[in-house]
Each structure stands twice: as structure tokens, then as C-alpha cells.
Amino acid sequence: MVDSTGLKLCGSGEWLEEKHDNKRRRAWRMLHLGIDADAGRIVVSALTDRDVDDGSQVGPLLDQVDGPVPSVTGDGAYDRTASRL
Template sequence: MKGVQRDERTVAIAFDSTGLKRYGRDEWHQEKHKVSSKRSWRKLHLGVGDDHVIYSTVLTDKNTMDDAATEALCDQIEEEVSMVSADRAYDENHVYKTVEAHFPEADIIIPPKDYLHYNENHHPKRCAHMIEIAAKGQQTWQQHHQYGKRSGSETAMQRYKRTFGNQLHAREMSNQEIEVMIACGVLNRFTSLGMPQSYKSV
């Protein structure tokens, strides 16, 4: 994402997506006016660092699959990346190839889909995850590869919706793209001022 203040260290990036309503249309509006749901939602894709900074953002229609936004998300990231993590929706060979082309030194941590079996057609890093999970189990694999860092992307989604709501206000796609870019820039500004510290109550 352009305008992010850079430093000399590397970041771990997590990809994720969430839905945003288009200018207030909701399920009741769809039912009453027979509006197709695909017209009333956009999908916001984010690339979030382990420092809670949003490094990339892409807005698409609702039917765009998560993995299809990978190239556009990677294109916006100028930082040194040590790890890229995502959920099973991104477990595709082309995602591994795209991430590896942009960040050759980064670990790619994506849990394989349950129905997959090892074969030479899969990306080598994808195959390595299959073998390790079969040998050690899913939980051990997650702990070994620090998969828990992916929760930062989920936190970013919650921060976005709690701050700006779960709907877009602009009507045209081009303006909606600007709207989410501005919103993510504001969140990054908040992050630069300091994240809240949470403590367990006693």
C-alpha cells in the first residue's frame, strides 16, 4: 500500500478478505426489490503485517475468489517480507507461485485443503506442508510455522468495521476503491500512534 512508512526490518504478511455492503443495501432490500446479492456486496481483500499495518488493499465484486486477488495484493507491497500466511481459501498452486515470485525468501504458510494428496503437480512448498501435517499433525504444524500471526488480518477486519462500519458509502466502484484506501490509510495512522495493550482481568 503506497504511503506506508518503511523501516529496515522485515514483516510477516497475512492475507484475508471480508464483505462490505454497497451503500446501505441489506438483506431486506434484496428480498423486497428482488436485488441480486452479488450486486449489493463488495469484497475487501487486505494484506496486513504482524505490526498491524495494512500494506495492501484490493476491492472486488462479491464473486471474486480470495486467491484471485493475490497478485494485486502482492504488487502493492514494497517491504521485505519474511512470511506470508493465509487460510485454506488461498491454497492454490498459483498463489504459491505468485507469492514466491514477489518474495523469494519468504515462508509461505497456508494450510492445505483436506482433500489434497501429495503429487509432483503441486508446488514444492505446498507438498512440504502436506507431508509435515501428515507426520506431526495440524496443531504442531501451526505452532512450528507461527500460523497464529494470521490473526492480525482478522483484527484488521474488525478494526475496519468497528471504525467505519460494514458498508460502503460511495456508489461507483472507482470511488469505493478510493474510500477503502482512505479508510485503510486512517487505520494505519492510528496504528502509528500506538496499538492498545490488552490485559487479562483479575
């Protein structure tokens, strides 16, 4: 199973920025995870910029796996044809 989540990167000065109403653009990254559904553990991961689409990460995630992968399950964001992987 593959999925992703957004991560907001915060520095030590975020509290001061909020206190003084200093609006700075926050840094975001996407964490893509591959999980062994039988074992319930994370087996592969990739950290990308927020503008990288989920579907483009299936190939790099599968490249991290040693051995065969019998099936891959993910939401619609990971739905791509084999020619686009």
C-alpha cells in the same frame, strides 16, 4: 497475513425499500487486506466484485508491497500453488 471480508453496498434509499417491501438485489464487494503482523497495520488492499476468489488476489496484493515479503499467511481460500498466482 491476508484475509477478506464481504461489504454490502447500501444507498440512501435502503430504508424506503425495506419499508415498502421492495426486494432489490443488494450490491456486494469483497475487501482483501494484507496486514503487517509485526506492526499490526494494513499495508495493502484490493476491492473486488463478490465473484472474485480470494486466491486470485494474492499476486495483486503482493505487487503493492515495496520490498521483500518474508512470508504470507492466510486461510484455505488463499491456498494456491505458485503457478496459479
